[in-house]
Amino acid sequence: MIGQRTTRQRTAIAALLDEVDEFRSAQQLHALLAARGETIGLATVYRTLGAMADADELDTLRTDSGQSLYRRCERQHHHHLVCRRCGATVEVGGAGLESVVKAVAAAHGYTDVTHTLELFGTCTRCTRL
Amino acid sequence: MIGQRTTRQRTAIAALLDEVDEFRSAQQLHALLAARGETIGLATVYRTLGAMADADELDTLRTDSGQSLYRRCERQHHHHLVCRRCGATVEVGGAGLESVVKAVAAAHGYTDVTHTLELFGTCTRCTRL
DNA sequence: GCCGCTAAAGAGATTAGTTCTCATTACCCT
DNA sequence: AGGGTAATGAGAACTAATCTCTTTAGCGGC
Numbered sequence: 001m002i003g004q005r006t007t008r009q010r011t012a013i014a015a016l017l018d019e020v021d022e023f024r025s026a027q028q029l030h031a032l033l034a035a036r037g038e039t040i041g042l043a044t045v046y047r048t049l050g051a052m053a054d055a056d057e058l059d060t061l062r063t064d065s066g067q068s069l070y071r072r073c074e075r076q077h078h079h080h081l082v083c084r085r086c087g088a089t090v091e092v093g094g095a096g097l098e099s100v101v102k103a104v105a106a107a108h109g110y111t112d113v114t115h116t117l118e119l120f121g122t123c124t125r126c127t128r129l
Numbered sequence: 130m131i132g133q134r135t136t137r138q139r140t141a142i143a144a145l146l147d148e149v150d151e152f153r154s155a156q157q158l159h160a161l162l163a164a165r166g167e168t169i170g171l172a173t174v175y176r177t178l179g180a181m182a183d184a185d186e187l188d189t190l191r192t193d194s195g196q197s198l199y200r201r202c203e204r205q206h207h208h209h210l211v212c213r214r215c216g217a218t219v220e221v222g223g224a225g226l227e228s229v230v231k232a233v234a235a236a237h238g239y240t241d242v243t244h245t246l247e248l249f250g251t252c253t254r255c256t257r258l
Numbered sequence: 259g260c261c262g263c264t265a266a267a268g269a270g271a272t273t274a275g276t277t278c279t280c281a282t283t284a285c286c287c288t
Numbered sequence: 289a290g291g292g293t294a295a296t297g298a299g300a301a302c303t304a305a306t307c308t309c310t311t312t313a314g315c316g317g318c
Contacts (some may be wrong), residue, residue, distance in 0.1 A: 005285050005294055027275080041297040046276065066195040067275070068302080081239055092233050101227050101248065108219045110210055110250030117246045119230065121239030134265060134314050156304080170268040175305065196274080196304065260318085267312070276302085283296070288289105 004020075012038045013048050023069035054062060061118065082124035092119065139143035141167045142177050151216045152190060152209070191249055212252035221248065 012033060020032070040115045049070050058068045059073035061080065078093035097117070103114040141162060149161070158195035159174045178199050181187045190209060200218070207222035226246070234242040 007285070007295065009296070017196075021154035025275090039297095043277075043298080044296055047295085050277095062163050062191065062195065065274090066191065068195075081234055081237055081242075083199045083239070090237050090239075092237070096229050097233065100225050101246075104226065105210055105248055107248050108210055108221070109253035109256075110212070110219075110248070113210075113248055113250035115246065115248045117230075117244065119234055119239070119242055119244045121234050124238035127240050136266065136314070138267070154304090168268095172269080172306075173267055176266085179305095194303090262317095263315095265312105265314080268310090270302090270308090272307070273305085278301070279299090281297095283294105285292105285294075287292095 009038075009040045009044050010048055012040060013045065014052075017052075017058070017070070017072045021071065023059075023071045025067050025069055029070070061116075069090055079117045079119065081119040081121060084120045085122055085126040085129075088123050088125075138169045138173050138189075140171060141172065143181075144186065146166055146181075146187070146199070146201045150200065151218050152188075152200045152211060153216070154196050154198050158199070187212045193249070210248040210250060212255055213249045214251055214255040214258075217252045217254070 013029070016032060016036075020029075024032070025044070026046050026049055029041050029049070030040065033040050041102070044089060049058065053060050053070065057079075059071045061069050063069060071076070075092075077098070078091045079097070081090040081092050082088070101115050101117075102113065105115075142158070145158060145161060149158075150193075153161070155174050155178050156171070156247040158178070159169065159171050162169050162174070178187065180183065182189045186201070187199045188209075190196060190198050190211075206227075207220045208226070210221050211217070228247075230244050231242065234244075
């Protein structure tokens with residue numbers, strides 16, 4: 001992470017993230033920590049989440065209203081396919097997607113390219129309802 | 130737009146957007162207007178841009194830092210490859226991208242899929258600087 | 259061309275989310 | 289146990305955007 005020390009606060013945040021598997025905002029996580037008796041500064045939550053995201057330990061995405069959401073992730077680059085009715089999330093991605101994106105960018109001479117991609121749809125279950 | 134009146138301010142904003150073909154933030158547009166002697170309130174710029182975006186007269190996108198950018202748009206589905214230094218924008222998209230995305234979604238049984246995709250990179254010119 | 263209705267503008271306050279500052283605390287190595 | 293220093297916490301600051309409320313000015317009707 002940022003430095004190297006294992007603090008009570010970082011431990012608590014990591015533990016919480018292990019339990020929650022939906023995307024949550026920094027503020028929600030802060031409130032959840034408070035609810036279970038952990039007094040941790042909001043700034044610390046932001047710092048820790050930011051650091052974990054930098055270290056690719058977390059997935060982040062941005063809502064329409066500009067809020068950042070965080071969730072534990074499985075380390076490789078991927079995107080989300082989110083059901084717009086029930087919120088069920090599937091992680092997608094892989095060579096196909098990435099190479100097409102990379103090719104498009106390269107075709108225009110752009111370097112050092114990053115991308116954001118979010119898919120929204122209706123999942124199998126919700127389609128049946 | 131919101132109502133019906135053609136005001137000096139709306140005319141100026143529309144004219145500016147016709148000249149600029151890169152994505153610009155509301156604040157940048159406000160500054161550009163000020164630079165050319167138009168005194169228009171920031172709130173008015175936001176209101177007008179918001180209204181134009183609602184009316185599908187503008188393309189909008191969100192930067193990493195959560196800022197909204199606006200640009201006059203050409204109404205068909207496409208994505209943007211934006212230079213993170215100078216803002217130069219290329220419209221990309223086409224069968225390759227779309228079909229890969231569609232295939233991925235279909236593979237998970239999701240229907241009625243929409244997607245957002247933004248590419249950020251450094252353009253040829255800025256790479257040389 | 260003038261009047262009046264009311265949409266729209268402008269200034270500034272406000273909000274939401276996030277980041278920064280800096281004094282204090284507490285890891286962790288020896 | 290002691291000390292160096294990374295990390296924390298409280299609150300201020302910052303950024304982008306929105307809201308409030310008073311004032312201004314389109315525009316249709318006369």
